Amino acid sequence: MDKYNKRETIKNTTFWSTFFDKTKEGKRFFSYRMKRWILVISIHLLFFLSFAIDIQTLEGTLNGSRFLGFHLIDVYTNMQLALATYHIPINMVIGTVTIIVFYLLVGGRSYCSWVCPYGLLSEIGEKWHNTLVKKKIIKERKFDHRVRYIFWALFLITAFSSGYLVFETINVVGILSRTIAYGWSLGLVWVLVVLAFEVFYSRRAWCTYICPIGTTYGMIGKASALRVEWNDNCDHCMVCHDVCFENQVLEITKAKYDKQREEKGITKEYITGADCTLCGRCIDVCHEDALSFDFRLKSLV
Ligand code: SF4
Ligand code: SF4
Incomplete structure (x- = not known):
């Protein structure tokens, strides 16, 4: 997915291409979608192998496991x-x-x-x-x-x-x-x-x-503690809204809040809605790098 040069998003490109993002220089790297799919498949492979060949690593199901x-x-x-x-x-x-x-x-x-x-x-x-x-x-x-x-x-x-x-x-x-x-x-x-x-x-x-x-x-x-953080690089293109199936949480990316933020000198803000699934799709498609993951307790670590 070439978000910088071609403005590709999850909606306007092939499903396969959404597993990769490209840097501005055209170098490919794994998108958050790819990372998520690898983790989900790995977790369930462990469930399967723990029962099928008794490796006893992750036993049970998502309802209850060890x-x-x-x-x-x-x-x-x-x-x-x-x-x-x-x-x-x-x-x-x-x-x-x-x-x-x-x-x-x-x-x-x-x-x-x-x-x-x-x-x-x-x-x-x-x-x-x-x-x-x-x-x-x-x-x-x-x-x-x-x-x-x-x-x-x-x-x-x-x-x-x-x-x-x-x-x-x-x-x-x-x-x-x-x-x-x-x-x-x-x-x-x-x-x-x-x-x-x-x-x-x-x-x-x-x-x-x-x-x-x-x-x-x-x-x-x-x-x-883990949040998606918005910053004022945002040009309010609304591409993130388009790809997020819980886009009510992305309200802060709308231009109408800019004046308030300018008055208060706010340049960064967390997406705090309970419905954000931290899928990273909005980060994958944002061509202004206005969204990123942030760990709120990092100062304590
Ligand atoms: S956060 Fe990124 S994708 Fe969302 S409106 Fe702003 S520039 Fe567009
Ligand atoms: S991380 Fe996923 S659910 Fe959360 S705002 Fe971004 S696209 Fe929506």
Whole structure:
């Protein structure tokens, strides 16, 4: 992707080329998309190999696992379990606290971009969706992203009232994670249904409007140390808005805030919205280098 010389972005170039960025001099390097895909595939390869050939490195699934003997429990899974059974075993507490501390450091919804296997499928679906929109075969349909908080509460209430983890029956993340670790199941059909909905109806719908796992990590992310930082090199081209499926968090890149910033002498600002997945797509496409990752606690390290 040649953002400096050709103004290429995730939307106007081939899917393959988005795995690389080019410097102003034309030297190719791995984009954040490439780095994310390598990490997601590596994590799930470890899940697979730990079960298939018993290497015992990362055992279990994304709902609950052991990494080199340390318990890791997904926060939303634990919340559902606690409400369904009125009981939280000590291992679950330890595993959940470990995960919360980890995501407080690296950014809550980094889970969505850097860990979740459905995220990769959804990115492919997004490319198909954008192509269909561009060819005017389908329309772009957007809803209020805050509907995700209703789903978040609804699945907790159903766990409490039924005693079952109802969400887990439709959780595409859990279904994929179990499929990779232990083999396929009929649940995969549901994953394809959700993907088809995203391709033909609404871009990244599961991640944007439904997934309570992402919503939970977003809540943690409000206080997290790793952030995307904006600087005043920005020419307000809005390309970052175009490629971000949670672009409500990029409001600060709009020109209308410049006057306020000038008055206060602000030249840098953090993107603080809970919905940022720290995917780095905005950084990958910004031809003014106005966006970068920044670790807020670096002065303490
Ligand atoms: S941050 Fe970069 S991509 Fe976003 S509006 Fe500014 S110049 Fe454009
Ligand atoms: S603001 Fe940037 S890093 Fe955050 S979700 Fe949007 S594209 Fe990804």
